[in-house]
Amino acid sequence: MAAVSIRNVHKSFGPVKVIQGISMDIRDGEFVVMVGPSGCGKSTLLRMVAGLEEISSGEIAIGDRVVNNLEPKDRNIAMVFQNYALYPHMSVYDNMAYGLRIRGRTKADIDGRVQRAAEILELSALLKRRPRELSGGQRQRVAMGRAIVREPSVFLFDEPLSNLDAKLRVQMRSELQSLHQRLKTTTLYVTHDQVEAMTLAHRMLIMNAGRTEQIGAPLEVYQKPATTFVAGFIGSPPMNLIPGRIGEGGKVLAATGNGGVHVRLPEPRAAFDGREVLLGVRPEHFETCEPGAAMMNPDIDFIELLGSDSLVYGHLGVDKSGARVAARLHTSVVAKEGRLPLRFEARHMHLFDPESGKRLEG
């Protein structure tokens, strides 16, 4: 077990800067998920922790050792790859035992560890099989078993569930969670799937284009996204972002575009009077209401019925050039067209700077 410390790490491949200064301290036993769109550098960062990529500048420490120049095998880490990377010609048992054999453990020790890991992962009956005789979920478990037997101080997962079908993914997700509760090993987990990130993480590191967008606990990230990128990335459908200018002493947002549509703010923000902002409201935080209490009245474009609730897509203003608005409503009966009066709570209102995309507090 060990803490991991990433200090101002940069990585470039030739002239291409993939990671541009990321810092994060991961506590001992913490489950940290690195999440971001493809190409944001999250896998590269993980591979630098693993020792599979060189660090262009900055420092990575595991425990109290700086590991920049250590070989992967000397870092006391174990990694689970996206395509599992099981040795195809070895049995499940040998796949798990291989790393231990190289390290020169005794036969009895190896056998004990492999059997224990197989029990935890319910692989005991499959130990003699070859990887190709296993299903996707079983291969995934063997890959985890290979990591567990080493009893490393840090687990690294590189999109481990992305090759599984939806149902299995949900199952493996909960298995991963219980595994971590049982072993309490520091874990770094890379994914592009926000649901995985939200459900597994103690804290998440949201990355975009090689930079940190936000570091925080899942709920904190959901409730207080630090940037418009995070606001759009976490949550489905993404947060509505309505551009406009705050006016009337901070009480309304005059939406940019046609017809001078005003959105009434649930709480005045006098500090931002006259300022251009992006107003953010999550679709699930809208409620229908009496026309008199409405904060905005979008025109309905179409409705998706999901059973438990319905997604209403509309726009502000007189024609479709106005800002788009999506709302997730629990009321099943909604008019098919016309204007839909919507309100939201002050605590669900987010303001962002349209230039930098940063969250505006106050």
Next chain:
Amino acid sequence: MVERRPWLDVLSHGILILGVIVIAFPVYVTFVASTLPLEEIMVAPMPLVPGDRLIENYSQALFAGTSTGSRAPVATMLFNSTVVALCITIGKIVISLISAFAIVYFRFPLRMFFFWMIFITLMLPVEVRIIPTFQVIADLGMLNTYAGLTLPLIASATATFLFRQFFMTIPDELAEAARMDGAGPMRFFWDVVVPLSKTSMAALFVIQFIYGWNQYLWPLLITTDESMYTAVIGIKRMIVGGDAANEWNLVMATAMLALLPPAVVVLVMQKWFVKGLVETEK
């Protein structure tokens, strides 16, 4: 074909049978000739039914050789051929495996340059470089030795290229997983790359064994000592001049004997050979 058309079956079988006859008939004639006394072969037309001299002809060829041409017993030649073919085959596989491993898994200066240098040698078969090669082998005193017979034929761009292509299909994660497990490069080579290459090695073994066995020009040049003849050269050396002077029955027996080992190799390794060509176990 999915459709069932009887006349199509007849036609395709007809073509296949014709093909078999074209290929098998000369072999059959060779076999018949190897069982006849010399006088009967000389009669025109030669009989097409096997004679009664099977054992005599084969034992004379195997252990005594011809009385007019080369006097080397064919048993020695078969032994030489086996040694040469095996050395060439195993040597080629070992060297190609190692060089392909170096080219695929190590970053060293001029890596691609070396790869292309190896690749370019494909354009220089033994026949093209035969005079300088002969000079080198002669200077090294390797005429009439197994080393001289095999060494110049061992380096193989084809096999290196084949292994390189195969290695490139092994996912990088496997190498990375081995690194995480603490395996050094050579450990990875032995524990992962070599076992995964088994089927490719088998396919190459078959191809290269036949290649080595059938070598003609090079052994012809550098063997002058009868005890170093390979079977293919032996056949040539048995034929000395005019038609009548040769013991054709013994020559044919030798030809049959020389045919056997490659056929055995193909039959035994057939399953692996096909596997190696069509399937990759990953």
